[in-house]
Amino acid sequence: MTRLRTQIPGPRSLDLAARRKGAVAAGVGSTLPVYVERAEDGLLVDVDGNRLIDLASGIAVTGVGNPAPRVAAAVHEQIDRFSHTCFMVTPYEGYVEVCERLNALTPGTHEKRSVLFNSGAEAVENAVKIARHATGRTSVVVFDHAYHGRTNLTMALTAKNMPYKQGFGPFAPEVYRAPMSYPYRDGLTGPEAAARAIDVIEKQVGVPACVLIEPIQGEGGFIEPAPGFLAALADWCRERGALLVADEIQTGFCRTGAWFAAEHQDVVPDLVTTAKGIAGGLPLAAVTGRAEVMDAVHSGGLGGTYGGNPIACAAALGAIDTMAELDLNAAARRIEATVLPRLRAAVGRHGDVRGRGAMLAVEFADRTPEVAARVAGACHAAGVVVLTCGTHGNVIRLLPPLVIPDGVLDEGVAVLEQAIVEGVGR
Template identity: 85%
Template sequence: MPRLLTPIPGPRSLRLAARRADAVSAGVASTLPVYIDHAEDGLLVDVDGNRLIDLASGIAVTGVGNPAPRVAEAVHGQIDRFSHTCFMVTPYEGYVEVCERLNALTPGTHAKRSALFNSGSEAVENAVKIARLVTGRAPVVVFDHAYHGRTNLTLALTAKTTPYKQGFGPFAPEVYRVPMSYPYRDGLSGPDAAARVLDLVEKQVGPPACVLIEPIQGEGGFIEPAPGFLAALAAWCRDRGALFVADEIQTGFCRTGAWFACEHERVVPDLVTTAKGIAGGLPLAAVTGRAELMDAVHPGGLGGTYGGNPVACAAALGAIDTMAELDLNAAARRIGATALPRLRAALGGRGDVRGRGAMLAVEFAEQTPEVARRVAASCHAAGVVVLTCGTHGNVIRLLPPLVIPEELLAEGLAVLEHAIVEGVGR
């Protein structure tokens, strides 16, 4: 169970923070400056012995546990055999098997192919490369509040300026931003929100290479579009010869109560990008798509030195096995069923509580960050790790491990409930 032996952060964490200031770029920030020694399912234990309830999962990465037994076993087994050859030089079975699993799991029964990379940003960049090559078009349509990464192209695709884009331009051209379906703020139905978007695209852009969207936005505020929005966009793409690209980097791998968030609306993307929860904490990402699209790229056009590293591939196979064996889709749905009514009662109409499965958000009515900061700080001081997000910084997001014990989830929610009541009442 959780326990706090020192204030947060404790003395050993403070000493490490002093070392960090002399060694690590100030541009790398941390939400909670406690230094972790080890972890258990739903708990992070810091160097001072404080046991913190983890409602963040390393930003949706360690959903299967931290460490997950099947992942740890697979990693040890692989690292004892070999750590790297570069798949582009001498390939290995693990890469092939991960691609086979992705082809089977992602939405749609059509023939698929996959390519593996290191990070979500790399996956998104390569999806755009594929779309541009296949269609012969340059424009990419993205959305308000979107987050797609920190490389130059993905910063162009990302909406929020501070801290991500400020001072880092110029950015890649031919990126066009349109309004997201945001039911809490715009009140539009899915079809009406899509019609607004598509009218803008028809008049101001023309047929693009692709429409790139997070089925539920992550950093932008866990914004869940109104029903019918995604389907209307996908249908328009089919009619215009554009690719519908689903960025499932944060939503994928059981996080929303389905393998992928597009499944909730029976939308089948042309390309899907994945990362985060794919490998239980090891760096791995992928693009999976229709076989004729993925195979249209010339040999050597996709790849990277570390893409599909054998140790990361072994971890991914262990993580995917864990998801299936433990039915983590059902676990995610149980987390949502437990948390949503409690959070709605605590907020009391002073904003919006939303989400699917174990991807949950509390948005405060005020479009300023102060309330969310107070609530997060209160949780952190009590030993519960939560994150903020949203264009205005006014959203608390929850991404608990899908294997979190019920009693830990209940205690973490109790702390958050108290923080919400105190925070909105000031």
């Protein structure tokens, strides 16, 4: 069956786009203006019957499939029993079981506690709250190119101004930014880059409440720090009494070929934030950390009406079971082994190809967004969903479902290869 029945977007999507203008706030953007009717593993089917290859997974959310059978079954079973009580009013087992799973899966063998929220930004904001309360300090260190969310505090933590911060200030205080290890651009070893960052921290801050970092940066450009960078930061935090917070919202749950990206550099954070891939498409987020840190907060200091909603918890348990049963860490590593060599051959000297597992990126050497936009646009016209990112908008990022069939992945990458070759003028 032909994948594309119409041009992208098709006539029904265009009709919905016209309705959208009169109903949806203009500040909400969309990468590809097609309206999805249903989905399959690695495919999105729009209202015009076009079958688009999904190399985005809703920004790393539907790694276990869309819909994933175990997730769908768990949601149906839970909704038939009850949809909500609020854990802070009358608790339920699903919330406890999700926390038990997170405590077991996140890095480190120490005793842990977890608390559940709705979104990644909410998890990050609460991690900062916990760190401040536990340490008695207020300052927070983040990094160049970081992305941590869209709330007032997380906008302050995020590095990129447009579109995330422009016109929305003033922002929360006591946030300090240090230079990130960026091997493609700075040429420093991990220890060298860590020494540079620590020098900035010591001069500008002293000892902060926490150092917050994405083990592999997401929106900032899929930047993986050089080996030794994270470990040196962790050592410094431990020696000085600052808490190391790993933002694993985009990297977690098998996305990089490990349960969590910090594992690639043998780093054990004090606190870990998670969301996105945790629940197969339902809104759920968490902070997991050392028991003595998490338990330092007084009763009632953490929570929220919908945090750990029972339907989302059921979905998370189904998603985590799927990850383990299908060995999606191995699946992510197979995607990396398949895709990276092909992209490197297509890009050649025109940029950098990097990534772990099914979190892969092409950064074009030119620091302007035109080439990346041209490549992404060609993919979209051919019915392949890819995303751009990076501080300069010059990075194509791939986040395919971990269960994507080999043939679908091959076809999608072939479209991207052609778009790259044509886009860089080779």
